[in-house]
Amino acid sequence: MSEKREVGGGEVVSQWQDRALWVEVLVAVAVVIGLYGLIPYNFGFESKARSVFEMLQRFWTDPSTVDWHHGMIVPLISIGLILHRAKELEKIAIRPCGWGVGLVVAALGLYWVGYKIDITIVGFLSLQMMIGGLILWLLGWEMMKALAFPYAFLMFAYPFYFLDTIVAFPLRGLMCQMSQIFLNLVGVDTLRVGTALVSAPDYAKGLAQGQRFALDVATPCSGIRSLFALMMVSALYAHLSLEKTWQKWTLFLLSPALAVLGNFARMVMLTVGTIFLGSAVAIGTEEHPTTFHMAAGFFVFIVALGGMVGVSRCLQSIGARKEKAK
Numbered sequence: 001m002s003e004k005r006e007v008g009g010g011e012v013v014s015q016w017q018d019r020a021l022w023v024e025v026l027v028a029v030a031v032v033i034g035l036y037g038l039i040p041y042n043f044g045f046e047s048k049a050r051s052v053f054e055m056l057q058r059f060w061t062d063p064s065t066v067d068w069h070h071g072m073i074v075p076l077i078s079i080g081l082i083l084h085r086a087k088e089l090e091k092i093a094i095r096p097c098g099w100g101v102g103l104v105v106a107a108l109g110l111y112w113v114g115y116k117i118d119i120t121i122v123g124f125l126s127l128q129m130m131i132g133g134l135i136l137w138l139l140g141w142e143m144m145k146a147l148a149f150p151y152a153f154l155m156f157a158y159p160f161y162f163l164d165t166i167v168a169f170p171l172r173g174l175m176c177q178m179s180q181i182f183l184n185l186v187g188v189d190t191l192r193v194g195t196a197l198v199s200a201p202d203y204a205k206g207l208a209q210g211q212r213f214a215l216d217v218a219t220p221c222s223g224i225r226s227l228f229a230l231m232m233v234s235a236l237y238a239h240l241s242l243e244k245t246w247q248k249w250t251l252f253l254l255s256p257a258l259a260v261l262g263n264f265a266r267m268v269m270l271t272v273g274t275i276f277l278g279s280a281v282a283i284g285t286e287e288h289p290t291t292f293h294m295a296a297g298f299f300v301f302i303v304a305l306g307g308m309v310g311v312s313r314c315l316q317s318i319g320a321r322k323e324k325a326k
Contacts, residue, residue, distance in 0.1 A: 015094050021138070028134045035111065036127050042120045052123040059159040067159075070229040074157035077236065078150040085146070092142050100137025107133055124158040149239055156232040167227070174260065179267040188271070197271065213274035215267070215283070226300050227259045234258070234308055247315040254311055262304035266296045 015021070033053075040049035050058065059065045060072035082089070107130035114122025132151060136144050144151075172195045179197055183190040189200035191209065199212035234255035238248040273282030273292050284290035 016090060021094065024138055028138060032127075032130060032134070035130075036123070041111075041115055041123050043118055052120075052127055055120050055123070056157070056159075059161070065159065065161070067228065068161070070232055071157040071159060074154060074232065078153050081150040081153070081239075082147065089143070089146055092146055093140070094138075094143060095140035096138055097136050097140045097144075100133045100135070103129055103133030103136060105133075121158070121160065121162065128154060128158070153232075153235065153239075156228070156235070160228075163228075171227070171260070171263075175263055175267055178260075178264050179271065182264070182268060183271060188275070190271075197267070199275075213271055213279070215270060215274065226262060226304065227256060230259045230262070230301070230304050230308075231255045233305070237308060237312065241312055242315060244319055247312075247319055250315055251308065251311055255308070258304040258307045258311070259300075261307055262300035262302075265303040266300045269296045269299055 036052040037054075039051055041052050042055055043049050056071070059068045061069070107126045110122060110126040110129060114120070114126060131154070132144070135147060135151065176192050176195055176197060180190045180192045183197070189202070191198050191200050196214060196216040198210035198214045199207070201207060201209040202212075231252070235252050238251040242248045242251065270282060270293065273296070277292065281290055282292045284293055
């Protein structure tokens with residue numbers, strides 16, 4: 001049952017009808033909007049400082065930051081998850097917790113540090129900490145635990161752009177190595193030249209190295225673009241479809257491998273397309289990729305999402321067998 005209290009005249013009202021609580025919530029929202037949405041915070045590589053929210057909006061919509069466009073739907077998903085459990089959340093007692101004050105103060109300190117050193121990601125982390133601190137301060141531990149997944153899911157909204165350089169190059173090498181091994185196994189003689197795959201020379205047929213096909217695994221083709229989006233989808237799918245915590249974590253931790261599998265299938269598809277259709281039809285140029293090239297990009301998600309559903313069913317089957325064995 002949701003907590004209720006008596007007001008003047010003996011009338012019993014829900015805790016969510018407390019006007020003082022809503023005033024506090026509105027003040028908290030106004031503080032967040034003012035601090036993160038109105039104050040110029042970070043210059044980045046520009047001459048004009050932008051607020052934290054403006055920087056988020058830019059990463060979500062700018063064509064040059066397409067790796068992070070999925071972030072724009074994350075807040076909507078988190079809100080949807082909360083609304084979906086609205087009746088359940090009404091039953092949780094609101095008991096404000098003083099520890100939230102400490103988190104709010106820490107978020108303000110982090111905000112100041114990020115402002116002084118002009119690093120955007122620090123502002124994003126401050127925003128996440130501020131939201132958590134306000135939930136804990138105004139609503140308490142029980143509500144914080146109930147909102148743990150929607151709150152943690154918000155992390156997918158932030159562009160951790162520094163990971164591009166850390167993760168992308170190893171992924172390029174991995175894509176090259178996997179594709180080269182597979183193509184050689186199925187009889188397509190392939191050489192690796194740096195981060196490119198080229199056909200081996202065939203002197204009997206008068207074909208020089210790279211004459212049949214030559215594919216450069218550029219950064220967008222490394223899998224970096226699909227990796228973070230697929231991790232987001234797998235976290236949401238695991239939360240909604242699986243019951244046990246170990247099942248959810250297993251599926252989520254396997255999501256990078258599923259992204260790699262999807263991009264491997266894409267590389268094979270592009271190689272085969274180049275052999276039979278030619279580079280002009282299968283690849284095009286970086287500025288103007290062909291329809292076949294674009295279709296191969298969607299193929300990544302078909303393979304990865306199919307793998308995600310398959311892994312989920314396997315985990316459910318394992319869980320069911322464990323339950324029967326008890």
